[in-house]
Structures are given as structure tokens and as C-alpha cells.
Amino acid sequence: MEGKIVDSVIQERKTFQDRGTGFKGKMNAPLFAWPWKNLGNFKYLFYLALLAKYLYSTTGEETKENNWCFHILLLFYLRGHVYQLWSAYNYMFFLNQNRRISQAGIDYKQIDAEWHWDNFLILQGIIGALAYWSFPSLTNIPFWDGRGIICCLALHIGVSEPLYYWLHRLLHSPNLFANYHWLHHSSKVLHPFTAGHATFLEHLILCIVLGVPTLGTSFIGYGSISMMYSYILLFDILRCLGHSNVEVIPHYLFETVPLLKYLICTPTYHNIHHMDTRTNFCLFMPVYDILGKTVNSHYLDLHKEINSRTNRRAPDFVFLAHVVDIMSGMHAPFVFRSFNSIPFSTKFFLFPMWPFTFLVMLAMWAKSKTFLFNFYNLRSRLHQTWVVPRFGFQYFLPFAADGINKQIEEAILRADRLGVKVISLAALNKNEGLNGGGTLFVNKHPNLKVRVVHGNTLTAAVILNEIPRDVDEVFLTGATSKLGRAIALYLARRRVMVLMLTQSTERFNKIQKEVPEEFQKFLVQVTKYQAAKRCKTWIVGKWSTPREQSWAPSGTHFHQFVVPPIIPFRRDCTYGKLAAMKLPEDVEGLGSCEYTMERGVVHACHAGGVVHFLEGWTHHEVGAINVEQIDVVWKAALRQGLKPM
Structure with a gap:
């Protein structure tokens, strides 16, 4: 039954499906663009001017008129938080996945289009300031007046609601829709920020709808500060509610109290x-749609269906990630959507949030479960990212190993129960010392239907294909790790001299014996960084300090597979990013950047799991890397539409 009502609604509006996208060229209508469109973030100077005026007034004789500068600033702050909190809840997939109305994801295109969603807050702030400076009598209102609350509600119900209803219908007339209202409908998935995604003209109209109850009550003489705050904030809350993609109102309320x-x-x-x-x-x-006979007949059925959902859609592929550090922990869609849609870098506005994030980390450490982070669709198959709530440094605490492995195991078993085809382990979740690159779980649960993949075969392939064919010598750190071993063996077969930095002769000899005798001479053990002072190709699999990097000759290029990546200290050298690949062009609903990766780019281990799924391979990819499979996986990735960076 689930989905049938949605399908009938979609069929009913088939002729209107692409109506918005058909008018994307019409952006030159009068009052379409915002006056400060080209100012970027300089538009916030308006609030700086209000702040300056208010602070200046505090040095002299303070007036009620200048107090309104403070109220406008405070309202902007509170209103912005209302929308941000609703946005955060909309992105908490681990809480609301079953109650999501549209199962599609919000992509970069929509995020960029809605980037300046808060333009209307500036507009209403300007109009509010002009109103109170033009009519000084409006500033002489008390903090509370009960009559004002009643009058404000009456004006809203009797004037604003029907006015908005008829103006909204007018905006759907062919001419106005083609020139203005298509922009609002161009957002494919509703989100609280979509409420602000409209033209300048439409928000001027909204100012009238909002101003009738507030300014009208004040002109009548019943205005109060509490009325202003409560009505405007409630207006925003209900706007966010309507534009939310998560149904939060239970259906039994309508059955218990039909009037609602x-x-x-x-x-x-x-x-x-x-x-x-x-x-x-x-x-x-x-009620106004009922009076106007414009209510969709499927509304209550669809509302009941969404409220009765119990089983979430099972993903076909899962990438099991983890948090790198406290700062990057704030690079999540439910923190700041716009920040999450660009590659992570440390920003000044993150520092005040550090203490709170640290407390969240402690809470997650004490008691937490793997949660759904984001998702996207690739060839109509659902791909999700789950996050083990552990920060990078915790993986190196000996007493934390059992707890981390337990959480990874629970995630794998959960994926197996849901019917997930492939689960790919990120960086530290497949650490050799932690669980043998996933071998621990496969051996413990031999009947797993889900395929466990560490993705390191493609990671090795990406790194190896970055190295120019004319290179005849490389310096390799982390040489005896899972990736280091595979890279060394592959390059030796290509007759490239590999200087393997390791203190363990036993581990070096073991790796050296894995290649035919004719290639063994290309693997050379070194124990100090000084051995690479003439080698201009470094492959870094172990974190390097500035002193260690100083031994590289000028012009060296640092390839790397270490998490977190090394800091580029040398200005006379170049630094590669972590191994990554760009997802195919037909990916849908992707609006998050994976750590420091560019848009649409994922770490190679993530891409390796995607390839494993798309190819339909039925084997587990755990433990040591099969060097014979490196070229096979690389060609499969290219065949499936993934692109090297």
C-alpha cells in the first residue's frame, strides 16, 4: 500500500510536473531579483548599521526609537535560529527517515539556489526599521497587552489568511507563475530554507501578509513587544513546518479532534x-482551501500513510564512515547545510562551537549507536553513509578497541538484516591492528549475506595510477601496512625501485618474498628518512613531521594514503590529496562533501565499495590486498563511470 497514494498524486499533476523548470530562462521580470543580489555577504552590513546606531544611542540619551534597532537585531538572530534548527532536524535522517515525505536527497544545485535563503529576513528588517522610524508613535508600545494578542490573531485569521490564499492562487496564474513563482517551485525537495527561496516581489507580498496583524494591531493601539515577538516567531515556525520534508504532526490528532x-x-x-x-x-x-474548493482529495490518506510507516527503505550500499576530529565533526548536514556542501576546512565560526562539540563527543563515547549520515541515489539504487560515532584519536586508544569493533560489528549485522548488498569500511574502521581489515567480522560471521569491503584495492589502484610511468624510484612510508605492501609489490613488478621505510627486517623480508625472484631486487629496506634525500616521488602512508619532510629534495611530489593527511610544510614541493574518485554523472540527491573532498568526489575506499556493488561481485574484500586484482578493479571503476581526480 505504501507509495500508492503518492503515485496517484503524482499522476494527477502529470501535466504540471515540469512546469517550474520550463520557465528557468525568465529571470528579467521587474522585481524578480533582489536589490542586493551582487553584494554577497556584504548584505549583512544593514545589521551592522543597526548595531552601530544602537551602540551609539547607549552612549547618550537612549530613546525607545533606538531600542527598536536592538529588537530588530534580536529578532533576526532568533528567526535565523528557528530556520537553522528546523534545517538541522530535517537532516537528522537517523531520527526521521521513516517519516520523510519525499525520499529524494537535496543536491548541490538546490543548496546553491537556496544559498541566500535569508534575504527575506533582511527585507523585513529594513521595512520594520522604516516603519518605526517613520511612525515614532509605534515605538510607544508596552511590553504586554492581552488585547493585542486577540486583535493580532483576529487580523491574521480574518485578513492575512484569505489575502495570502488569493494572492497565492494569483501567483499560479500562467503569467505570474512563468515570471516569478516558478523559482519557488524549482526546489525539488522541500526544506525549511525553501520557504525563503522566492523572488523579491513575492517577499514584498509576504511582508504585507505579515505586517497586517503586527503593524495593524499597533496602529489600533493594542500593540506590544511580546505580541511582535510571539507572532513573528510563530509565523516562522509554521512556515518551517509547512516546508519541512518530515511529517511531525501525528494523524491520530485529526481523528481525536477533527476540527484540527x-x-x-x-x-x-x-x-x-x-x-x-x-x-x-x-x-x-x-479551511480556506476547503472554502475555495482547492483541497487535494488525497491529503488525509497520504498523511495517514506517512504516519503509519514502520519499515524504512533498505539501502543497497552502505559506506561505514567515522569522524576524523572534533572540528570535522561539525562538517555534517545537520549542523550547517551550506558548510557541509563544500569541502571541509577550518573556519573561524567553528571555534565558538568547539566546547559544545567536545561535550557531544563525550556523550557519544559514553553511549551511542551508528547513525545515518546522508544518502544519494546511483542508477536508482540507494547508497547511504552510516557513521560510527567515534573520533579519529579514539581508534588509537588500546582500551577503546573492543568497543569500536563491537559498534562496527553491529553495523554490519544491521546491514545484513536490512538486506544491504555491500558495506564498505572507511579508513580507521578497517585498521589492520583493529580488526585485520575486516577479516575479524567475516570470520566471526561466515554466513553473512552482505559483502564486507575495505575498498583498499581501488585505493591502491588510484595511487599507482597517479605515479607517472617514467618514475623509476619511489620512497614509501607505511611500507608494511596493507596498502604499503600492495603498492610496493605492484611497483616492483613494474621494475620501479621502492625504498621501503621500515624498522622490521622480518616484515620486509616477508613482503619481498611475495614477488618473483627477478623483481626482489627492486624492493630495498631503508630505516631513515635520509635515504630518500635524492628521491622526488614520495608515497606517504605514515604521518610525517616537518623535520621528516625536510629530507625530500626540492620538487618532490608527496602522494599519500594517511588519515588525516600530512600538513604541506614544504613550499618547494607539491602535495597530492588522499586517494579519491569522482562519482558517475548520474548520481542523484548528493549534497554533502566527504570531508576535504570536492563536490561529487569520494574517498577511494568509498568508491571501491561502490564499484564492488555495481559490478555485482559476491566475494568479501577483506584482509590483505590481492595485487592481481588492482588492475581489474581499476578498469571496472572506469567502466562504471567513476573518474580519477
């Missing part, structure tokens, strides 16, 4: 408007 279905516009209600643009035009109260 005429008074509350749920997320499902407004989502249907974006599926069927001929229905559900109201602001917050469906």
Missing part, C-alpha cells in the same frame, strides 16, 4: 501543493 484538520497545515499538506500545483494554496489554515 481545518486549522493546521501539516508538512504533508504543503508538500502536496508542490506535487499538485492546482491545490492546497493556504498559508496555515486549510
Whole structure:
């Protein structure tokens, strides 16, 4: 039954499906663009001017008029937080996956289009400031007046609601939709920030709808500061509610109190408007759609269906990631969507949040479960990223190993129960010293249906294909690790001299014996960095200090497979990024950047799991890397549309 009602809604609006995208060229209509469109972040100077005026007034005789500068600033801060908190909840897939209305992901294109979603807050702040400076009498209002609350509600229900309803219907007329309203409907998946994604003209109209109850009540003489704050913040909360992609209102409320279905516009209600643009035009109260005979007949059935969901859609592929450090822990879609959509780098605004994030880390350490981080679709198959809530340094604490392995094991068993085809382990989740590159779990559970993949075969392939064919000597650190061993053996067969930095002669000899005798001379054990002072190709698999890097000759290129990546101290050298590949062009719903990777780019171990799934391979890829498979996996990746960086 699930999905049938959604399909019928989609079929009902088939002729309207691409209506928004058909008008994307029409962006030159009057009042379409925002006046400060080309200012970028300099648009916030308006608030700086308000702050300066307020601070200046505190040095002299303070007036109520200048107090409104403070109230406008505070309202902007509070309103911004309302939208940000709703955004955070919308991205908490681990809490709300079963109650999501649209199962599609928000892609980079939509995030970029909605980047300046807060333009309307600036507009309303400017209008509010002009109103109170033009009518000084409005500043003489008390903190509380009960009559104002009643009057404000009456004006909202009697004026704002029907006014918005008819203006909204007017915006759906062919001419206005083609010139203006298509922009709002161009967002494929609703999100709280979508509420602000509209043209300048539409938000001027919204200012009238918002201003009738607030300024109207003040002009009547019943205005109060508490009325202003409560109405405006409640207005924002309900706007976020309507544009949420998560249904939060239980259906039994409508069955218990039938009157509520005429008074509350749920997320499902407004989502249907974006599926069927001929229905559900109201602001917050469906009663006006009922009076106008524009209610979608499937609304309550769809709302009930979403509320009754118990089984989430099982992904076909899972990438089991982990947090690198406390700073990168804030590079999550439920923290800042825009920040998450660009490669991670340390920003100044993250530092005030560090103490809170540290406390969250402690809570996660004490008691936590693997959670769904993000997802995307590739060839109509669902790919998800789950995160083991452990930070990088915790993997190197001896007493934490058992707990981490238990969480990884639980994630694998959960994936097996859900019917996941492939689960790929990220960096430290497959650490050789922790679980033997995943061997521990495969041996413990020999009947697993899900394929466990460490993806290191493709990681090795990416690194090896970055090395120019004319290179005849490389310096390799982390030489006896899983990746280091495979790289050394492959290069030796290619007759490249490999200087393997290791203190263990026993481990070196073991690796050297894995190649035919004619190639063994190309593997050379070295114990100090000084041995590489004439080698311009370094492959770094172990973190290197500035002193260790100083032994590299000028012009050296540092390839690397160490997490976190080494810091580029040498200006006369070049540094490669971690091994990565670009996902195929047909990926859908991807709006998150994987750590420091560019948009649409994932770590090679992630890509290795994707290739394993797309190729339909049925073997586990755990433990030591099969050197014979390096070229096989590389060719398969290229065949499936993945691209080297």
C-alpha cells in the first residue's frame, strides 16, 4: 500500500510536473531579483548599521526609537535560529527517515539556489526599521497587552489568511507563475530554507501578509513587544513546518479532534501543493482551501500513510564512515547545510562551537549507536553513509578497541538484516591492528549475506595510477601496512625501485618474498628518512613531521594514503590529496562533501565499495590486498563511470 497514494498524486499533476523548470530562462521580470543580489555577504552590513546606531544611542540619551534597532537585531538572530534548527532536524535522517515525505536527497544545485535563503529576513528588517522610524508613535508600545494578542490573531485569521490564499492562487496564474513563482517551485525537495527561496516581489507580498496583524494591531493601539515577538516567531515556525520534508504532526490528532484538520497545515499538506500545483494554496489554515474548493482529495490518506510507516527503505550500499576530529565533526548536514556542501576546512565560526562539540563527543563515547549520515541515489539504487560515532584519536586508544569493533560489528549485522548488498569500511574502521581489515567480522560471521569491503584495492589502484610511468624510484612510508605492501609489490613488478621505510627486517623480508625472484631486487629496506634525500616521488602512508619532510629534495611530489593527511610544510614541493574518485554523472540527491573532498568526489575506499556493488561481485574484500586484482578493479571503476581526480 505504501507509495500508492503518492503515485496517484503524482499522476494527477502529470501535466504540471515540469512546469517550474520550463520557465528557468525568465529571470528579467521587474522585481524578480533582489536589490542586493551582487553584494554577497556584504548584505549583512544593514545589521551592522543597526548595531552601530544602537551602540551609539547607549552612549547618550537612549530613546525607545533606538531600542527598536536592538529588537530588530534580536529578532533576526532568533528567526535565523528557528530556520537553522528546523534545517538541522530535517537532516537528522537517523531520527526521521521513516517519516520523510519525499525520499529524494537535496543536491548541490538546490543548496546553491537556496544559498541566500535569508534575504527575506533582511527585507523585513529594513521595512520594520522604516516603519518605526517613520511612525515614532509605534515605538510607544508596552511590553504586554492581552488585547493585542486577540486583535493580532483576529487580523491574521480574518485578513492575512484569505489575502495570502488569493494572492497565492494569483501567483499560479500562467503569467505570474512563468515570471516569478516558478523559482519557488524549482526546489525539488522541500526544506525549511525553501520557504525563503522566492523572488523579491513575492517577499514584498509576504511582508504585507505579515505586517497586517503586527503593524495593524499597533496602529489600533493594542500593540506590544511580546505580541511582535510571539507572532513573528510563530509565523516562522509554521512556515518551517509547512516546508519541512518530515511529517511531525501525528494523524491520530485529526481523528481525536477533527476540527484540527481545518486549522493546521501539516508538512504533508504543503508538500502536496508542490506535487499538485492546482491545490492546497493556504498559508496555515486549510479551511480556506476547503472554502475555495482547492483541497487535494488525497491529503488525509497520504498523511495517514506517512504516519503509519514502520519499515524504512533498505539501502543497497552502505559506506561505514567515522569522524576524523572534533572540528570535522561539525562538517555534517545537520549542523550547517551550506558548510557541509563544500569541502571541509577550518573556519573561524567553528571555534565558538568547539566546547559544545567536545561535550557531544563525550556523550557519544559514553553511549551511542551508528547513525545515518546522508544518502544519494546511483542508477536508482540507494547508497547511504552510516557513521560510527567515534573520533579519529579514539581508534588509537588500546582500551577503546573492543568497543569500536563491537559498534562496527553491529553495523554490519544491521546491514545484513536490512538486506544491504555491500558495506564498505572507511579508513580507521578497517585498521589492520583493529580488526585485520575486516577479516575479524567475516570470520566471526561466515554466513553473512552482505559483502564486507575495505575498498583498499581501488585505493591502491588510484595511487599507482597517479605515479607517472617514467618514475623509476619511489620512497614509501607505511611500507608494511596493507596498502604499503600492495603498492610496493605492484611497483616492483613494474621494475620501479621502492625504498621501503621500515624498522622490521622480518616484515620486509616477508613482503619481498611475495614477488618473483627477478623483481626482489627492486624492493630495498631503508630505516631513515635520509635515504630518500635524492628521491622526488614520495608515497606517504605514515604521518610525517616537518623535520621528516625536510629530507625530500626540492620538487618532490608527496602522494599519500594517511588519515588525516600530512600538513604541506614544504613550499618547494607539491602535495597530492588522499586517494579519491569522482562519482558517475548520474548520481542523484548528493549534497554533502566527504570531508576535504570536492563536490561529487569520494574517498577511494568509498568508491571501491561502490564499484564492488555495481559490478555485482559476491566475494568479501577483506584482509590483505590481492595485487592481481588492482588492475581489474581499476578498469571496472572506469567502466562504471567513476573518474580519477
